[in-house]
Amino acid sequence: MPNISRDEVAHLAKLARLAVTDEELDVFAGQLDQILDAVAKVGEVAGDEIPPTSHAVPLTNVFRADEIRPGLSQEQALAGAPAAEEGRFRVPRILGEEQ
Amino acid sequence: MTDLTRLTAAELAAKIHAREVTSAEVTRAHLDRIAEADGRVHAFLHVDTEGALAAAREVDAGLEAGHAPASPLAGVPLALKDVLTTEGIPTTCGSKTLENWLPPYDSTVTRRLREAGIVILGKTNMDEFAMGSSTENSAYGPTRNPWDHERIPGGSGGGSSASLAAFEAPLAIGTDTGGSIRQPGAVTGTVGVKPTYGGVSRYGLVAFSSSLDQAGPCARTVTDAALLHEVIGGHDPLDSTSIDAPVPPVVAAAREGARGDLSGVRVGVVQEFAGEGYQPGVLRSFQAAVEQLRELGAEVVEVSCPNFAYALPAYYLIAPSECSSNLARFDAMRYGLRVADDGEHGAEEVMSLSREAGFGAEVKRRIMLGTYALSSGYYDAYYGSAQKVRTLITRDFTAAFERVDVLVSPTTPTTAFKIGERVDDPLAMYLADLCTIPANLAGNPAMSVPSGLSDEDGLPVGLQIMAPTLADDRLYRVGAAYEVARDAAAGGSLVHQVPELEAAK
Amino acid sequence: MTAVAELMDYAEVIERFDPVLGLEVHVELSTNTKMFCGCANVFGGEPNTHVCPTCLGLPGALPVMNGKAVESAIRIGLALNCEIAQWCRFARKNYFYPDMPKNFQTSQYDEPIAFDGYLDVPLDDGEVVRVEIERAHMEEDTGKSLHVGGATGRIHGAEHSLLDYNRAGVPLIEIVTKPITGAGERAPEIARAYVTALRDLLRAMDVSDVRMDQGSLRCDANVSLMPKGTSEFGTRTETKNVNSLRSVERAVRYEMARHGAVLAGGGTIRQETRHFQESDGTTAPGRTKETAEDYRYFPEPDLVPVAPSREWVEELRGTLPEPPWERRKRIQEEWGLTGEELRDLVNTGAADLVAATVDAGAEPGDARSWWVQFLTQQANAREVELADLPITPAQVARVIELVKSGELTNKLAREVVQGVLAGEGEPDEVVETRGLKVVSDDTALLTAVDEALAAQPDVAEKIRGGKVQAAGAIVGAVMKATKGQADAKRVRELILERVGA
Ligand SMILES: [Mg+2]
Ligand SMILES: [Zn+2]
DSSP: OOOOOHHHHHHHHHHTTOOOOHHHHHHHHHHHHHHHHHHGGGGGTOOTTSOOOOOSSOOOOOEEOSOOOOOBOHHHHHHTOSSEETTEEEEEOOOSOOO | OOOGGGSOHHHHHHHHHTTSSOHHHHHHHHHHHHHHHHHHHOOEEEEOHHHHHHHHHHHHHHHHTTOOOSSTTTTOEEEEETTBOBTTBOOOTTOGGGTTOOOSSOOHHHHHHHHTTOEEEEEEOOSGGGOOSSSTTOTTOOOOBTTBTTBOOOSSSHHHHHHHHTTSOSEEEEEOSSSTTHHHHHHHTOEEEEOOTTSBOOTTBOOSSTTTOOEEEEESSHHHHHHHHHHHBSOOTTOTTOOOSOOOOHHHHHHHHHTOOOTTOEEEEETTSSSTTSOHHHHHHHHHHHHHHHHTTOEEEEEOOGGGGGHHHHHHHHHHHHHHHHGGGOSSSSSSOOOOOSSSSOHHHHHHHHHHHHSOHHHHHHHHHHHHHHSTTTTIIIIIHHHHHHHHHHHHHHHHHHHOSEEEEESSSSSOOBTTSSTTOHHHHHGGGTTTHHHHHHOOOEEEEEEEEOTTTOOEEEEEEEOOTTOHHHHHHHHHHHHHHHHHHHTSOGGGGSOOTTTOO | OOOOOOOOOHHHHHHHEEEEEEEEEEEEOOOSBOSSSSSBOOSSOSTTOSBOTTTTTOTTOOOOEEHHHHHHHHHHHHHTTOEEOSSBOOEEEEOOOTTSTTSEEEEOOSSOSEEEEEEEEEOTTSOEEEEEEEEEEEEEOOOEEEEESSSTTOSTTOSEEEEEOSSTTOEEEEEEEOOBOSOGGGHHHHHHHHHHHHHHHHHHHTSOOOOTTTTSEEEEEEEEEEETTOOSOOOOEEEEEEOSHHHHHHHHHHHHHHHHHHHHTTOOOOOEEEEEETTTTEEEEOOOOSSOOOOOOEEOTTSOOBOOOHHHHHHHHTTOOOOHHHHHHHHHHHHTOOHHHHHHHHHTTOHHHHHHHHHTTOOHHHHHHIIIIIIHHHHHHHTSOGGGSSOOHHHHHHHHHHHHTTSSOHHHHHHHHHHHHTTOOSHHHHHHHHTOOOBOOHHHHHHHHHHHHHHOHHHHHHHHTTOGGGHHHHHHHHHHHTTTOBOHHHHHHHHHHHHTO
């Protein structure tokens, strides 16, 4: 069924924020095609009458009391940051806008 | 003097608590062994010498002061898979993207280990973000199987299994998303248990596939695994999927099993896990194990689980889908590797370039696969169908457990393969998890216990035992009974047949 | 810069087109903690000080639902006459953005907690319009970015950005209307009235601060036009950054006029996000999405489903307050207000505040005069809405009580209110710290009276001679000496006593 093109792989890489190389595009296109072919088998038994399972345990309503718990200090929060400034995470300029 | 690294965790704990030996001496002996062996094996990514000795001395001081040990395993060293966070100790998940990351918090498993007085020796190697079955996908180089250094120690928890087989640690922690505890256990002749999903907290376990991931005990004996299971198991309010129920009585079950009587226990052999693709020596070892169970008094029947054939494809849709989302957070903004931040590139480009530089091929492959499977237009055919298969597999288990108490199968279709043999063939690699995946999809517990050596290559084989959800104790009862009988028949524990370092290829 | 958009005369828009509105309101809940972690949910604060592994999206951290937030979501759903789901899940909405720590938003997708409701919205002339509610669902807020370099705070031309995740993970309820059709020329007014009614309702429920200026209530306005006589919706635009009730109305009206001009000129409307610009009341295009965003939703595996029992839902229904508009109708009767008086109260935003002050124990007359006079002046001076003044009806009621009991004079009471507005604490604390208590100790007052009489012996003589009204001068002197902290009535009594008049 699937016949995934190089362009499609490039689109996926863009969605997934991976700056893949041209060489990778070729390798991944072949491999994804092969894997998707193999996994498409799930369609054979997935009839409309079968409900999907999203969770391995049938729990519901797990809530936390609305009580403050100590978190991290600003120093701890920023300790792993590639760059920080004025108590904030410093990141390269953001294009586009908030959603 | 006895070689402290050859003892079981239970034996070490008894000696430490009886003050025949100190935890510091035990810890030192293992650190020395790591220094001796790890250059060849490469089970560890980070050895916390100072932290381990300090923790050991604290246990010793407590015992000295007359306090009761914090747990039955207090003072015993352990190797921790590098996918569980440790405050102030590097946690890399085998990835370059987290090369210098020092977590500001402990995972719940880490915290429970510390509170139990267990001494954490260091962090073990793994396939990057637990994606793989050979530990070859680690950004820090492969781990070698102590049975044969040319071969893989299984994966993703190859560092943990190898550390046990190389006598670098008597206990280890693994995580199992599709078999990453059991398959490494099988190919290294050690014991590995994937508890019931929700039985061990996932808080601080760096997620690969959230609905499948489960941490569990790795050891050289079933009883040691049970002791460790009780330390790390139990409800955690920080994990919404944690089951709020007592830990099943796994230690008591292991003790009961060790008495060697399985009469009244119904064992189902999964029909579908045999035939093409299975190494003959593995199947022969498995048949012998089934025979052994029968001799112990178990009633053995064949059971069909027709949908298990769809487990592998379902897994390779669900796990990549969840991972594509879970790994989105590694974007070079708040932590982790950042490249190309030169004032020219914007945030979006820096994200893409950093992720490209920080992730290995298998991780990228799965992220793209998952991105595809979740895309609108493909969701129903792929992710949606895989979730339905999950329902069918759960139904197969439910039907089977109406007839039998446990199910058994080989843990893996083959023994350890050669390093490099399957790296360029993802589909071949994925077959290593064929038998282990159903239990991840349905969430029920499963164990791998050594069933001897395959007669054609002399490499370890694992017997997989699967039990119903929350009946983890059944694994231990059957596993311990089998282990005692097998060891008695073979004249000793399998893992002691591991060749000496120099002798290994 | 983009060229100034052409606008069609509003009357012509109405003549030629029917507008269709859709309003999406995001409400930050005023819970103590965030949606999925125990970090404090507070506005502002030092950056990155209300964060933890979970809301920073650190590897390994997991979410746990805030039960109070779920409760608020259900209550909001009920107040909007919605059905409450028997069983629903969270989903992950996957897209990369630096202010979102996990690069997915934990949100509800096809299984909202509340759906199919309505809100009856009163318009200025008393007419009531029913706005249908599509859904109300739970989600989490993002962090905040500060853009450095280039024009201040603007995203374009910035050299780099600074991120603060204190707001990341704050519980949000997103309330989405069904398309509002048939509004005609009143569309902008209906949009404002809907957001106003929603705000008043949520405030009465005490589930959110509903401060548009602080972003705890945010409205996105979707607008499209269809030519008269047709029934197929036109292409819509989504206007964001609408930060006040007045802006809601202006933004809708502006977009209607802009769409009208584009369509009449034979052009097509691009489906895009636009930003409302408070300064000139126009909207500017945001990023156009070349391809529809693919969010790759899937059920959140780290959270388990929410399945509210019917008993719980009914129990929560019992906690709903009287809707503000019903309360207004009631107080109009109770206080004997004319329709016009009530409308004035409502239009100045005082009605609910006065009612709440009365509920807190004050007399309607006192409550009204405080809110309509002094506090309205304060709000105007600060350029905020009356309801957004940092004082609660309960605090106002307490001040009134202190005046009634003689512990404060009116003048002192205003000072106390100033103190509360300045963030100095509860009225009683302000009285204490500013030392504003009425001097009611007669000995202290008598000394002041004696001194004042001695200083103005001629006036004392006049009073003694029967010119009681002359006492006013002495009263003034005593008040001056006690810095206003005396009860003028008592001072007068003491003066008369002293001179034996
Ligand atoms: Mg939303
Ligand atoms: Zn937090």
